[in-house]
Amino acid sequence: MKRTTLTLAASLLATTALAEGQELTVASWGGSYQDAQSKALFEPYEAATGNTIKQETYGGMSDVRLQVSSGQVTLDVVASGSGSAARAGAEGLLEPLDYDVIDVSNFPDAFYSEYCVGGDVFSVVPAFNTDKYGEDGPKGWADFWDTEKFPGSRAYRGTVSGALEPAMMALGVAPEDVYAELSSEEGIERALDKIRELKPNIAVFWSSGAQHAQLMKDGEVDMTTGWNGRFDNAAADGAKVSYFYDQGLLDYDCFAIPKGAPNKDLAMQFIAEISKAEYQDDLPKYITYGPTNSDAYDTGEISEEVAATLPSSPANMDMQLPISLEWYAEWEQIAAEMYQEMLTE
Incomplete structure (x- = not known):
């Protein structure tokens, strides 16, 4: 791995000024997918920030709907399919994302929306x-x-x-x-x-x-x-x-923040951090989903051979709908x- 904890921590302090020692609850779908997220994104985030990720598995936006409707929201960030997030956002179940905090300048337009920012492409x-x-x-x-x-x-x-x-x-x-x-x-x-x-x-x-x-x-x-x-x-x-x-x-999976999340601001900063190229370039080591941040292909971590297998590499994107x-x-x-x-x- 090219990056070091020190480098990430310095970047973090310069851009998001996160306080240490806080806990975020992040829900995903389990299995090999969540294992890959944990190794490429969640654990490096913890190492860089001193914050803790409490990982849960969940059943999708129906769980978010139940929490929001009951006023008992415990999830700070959820992994979601792009379509599910779009529908949940329209239903009022998600917080709009702050793109002054989350830098998507190197994301194709297709890989983020008002309520959800892409974490991987499949x-x-x-x-x-x-x-x-x-x-x-x-x-x-x-x-x-x-x-x-x-x-x-x-x-x-x-x-x-x-x-x-x-x-x-x-x-x-x-x-x-x-x-x-x-x-x-x-x-x-x-x-x-x-x-x-x-x-x-x-x-x-x-x-x-x-x-x-x-x-x-x-x-x-x-x-x-x-x-x-x-x-x-x-x-x-x-x-x-x-x-x-x-x-x-x-298509892409993305990260969203449930309406009324107990740690909304920290959740926004978390998504901003793991959207950086130096995190996303590690995901293909654990599952062959492509990065949404195009700069991840330029860090040197993703070889040409690996890029050829990923859905978001330019050559493969061109042949898909x-x-x-x-x-x-x-x-x-x-x-x-x-x-x-x-x-x-």
């Missing part, structure tokens, strides 16, 4: 069993749907998030036109019909990253949609799984109802 990709297909498996969503060229069982997302876009691209819609095509009930139905076409080959509709990674590790399905970092960790554990970024869905939070804000509720009807047919 991709929804079609993963495949290398024992069955070799290393040259499906590239893009048309291949995922092609059961003649790639016979075998599939798994697919059990909720609408990231489920309709692959179907649209499998239909031949250009990535830049996907959300325009999905911006009507007729367009959503067209995507659902494409999923219905594949449904006889879908053995499992998965509900979590741990589940879709385990499906591939156990060889229970031959292909699945899912998150790139989970597949890489499964492969490191011996799973015969690989993927390509062609037509992946580019960024998730549209605007589309989800307008259409997700309707699309989710239609998706659940399709699942129960």
Whole structure:
């Protein structure tokens, strides 16, 4: 690791003037993802500041909603999906972030919003069993749907998030036109019909990253949609799984502050600190999610070989479709109802 605690501490004193000895409660999703956050972000923050991170796992924004509605908020910072944070912010569950405190000058615009700032970038990709297909498996969503060229069982997302876009691209819609095509009930139905076409080959509709990674590790399905970092960790554990970024869905996880957080100001400064390049350049050592701070690619910590595997590296970003939070804000509720009807047919 290039940085030292002394260097980080000096930077901290110069920029955020945090008091030592305070405690923040930070909630994430557990598993290999939270382990990576802890090693790359939380523990170095503690070493640099003298503050303590009390880590918890939680069930997502439903837990935040319960705390905020009851007036008993105990969480200071939560990890969230970008879409969940956008909806929670619109619902009044999150504090607006202070971008005078949090420096996002080196973040692409797509990786932060009013209520949430990106902590890592991941991709929804079609993963495949290398024992069955070799290393040259499906590239893009048309291949995922092609059961003649790639016979075998599939798994697919059990909720609408990231489920309709692959179907649209499998239909031949250009990535830049996907959300325009999905911006009507007729367009959503067209995507659902494409999923219905594949449904006889879908053995499992998965509900979590741990589940879709385990499906591939156990060889229970031959292909699945899912998150790139989970597949890489499964492969490191011996799973015969690989993927390509062609037509992946580019998304990000982010950090948010629940409305009424007991340590709001310290939480803001915490997010500012761990958003720096010298923290984010360590995350790929523990999980293959990319940094949101573009400067992390210039520190020397991320080699060219590693950068080639990360979803936010320029070459990989160019071949992917960024998730549209605007589309989800307008259409997700309707699309989710239609998706659940399709699942129960």
